[in-house]
Amino acid sequence: xxxxxxxxxxxxxxVLHVKAAIxxxxxxxxxxxxxxxxxVYQDAWNLLFFAISVSLIAIVLNWKNSxxxxxxxxxIASVSDLGxxxxxxxxxxxxxxxxxxxxxxxxxxxxxxxxxxxx
Numbered sequence: 290x291x292x293x294x295x296x297x298x299x300x301x302x303x304v305l306h307v308k309a310a311i312x313x314x315x316x317x318x319x320x321x322x323x324x325x326x327x328x329v330y331q332d333a334w335n336l337l338f339f340a341i342s343v344s345l346i347a348i349v350l351n352w353k354n355s356x357x358x359x360x361x362x363x364x365i366a367s368v369s370d371l372g373x374x375x376x377x378x379x380x381x382x383x384x385x386x387x388x389x390x391x392x393x394x395x396x397x398x399x400x401x402x403x404x405x406x407x408x
Contacts, residue, residue, distance in 0.1 A: 305391050306340035307337060339365055339369045347362060363402075367395070
């Protein structure tokens with residue numbers, strides 16, 4: 290049953306990152322056209338597809354306690370959140386509250402899906 294909790298947490302992580310993608314896109318819209326705006330739009334695009342991928346894997350694979358789903362979501366969410374932590378949270382570009390919401394969901398999702406895989 291722990292793996293279903295983990296799958297639900299990954300789904301919540303995905304929803305949070307869809308919202309982050311929308312906010313990033315809206316930030317990009319405030320910038321002058323050019324390379325910086327394009328990079329911010331690219332970041333929004335990447336966030337959106339990380340979110341969609343993690344959510345679909347959670348629903349299709351993690352919900353069934355799949356080892357493949359465990360490793361896929363561990364990799365995708367880890368790459369996304371480690372970049373966020375190192376480039377946004379650690380330098381103080383976003384306050385810890387609400388900034389830690391994504392990493393906390395990610396860590397608990399990993400723990401619960403790992404418990405499910407081990408059983």
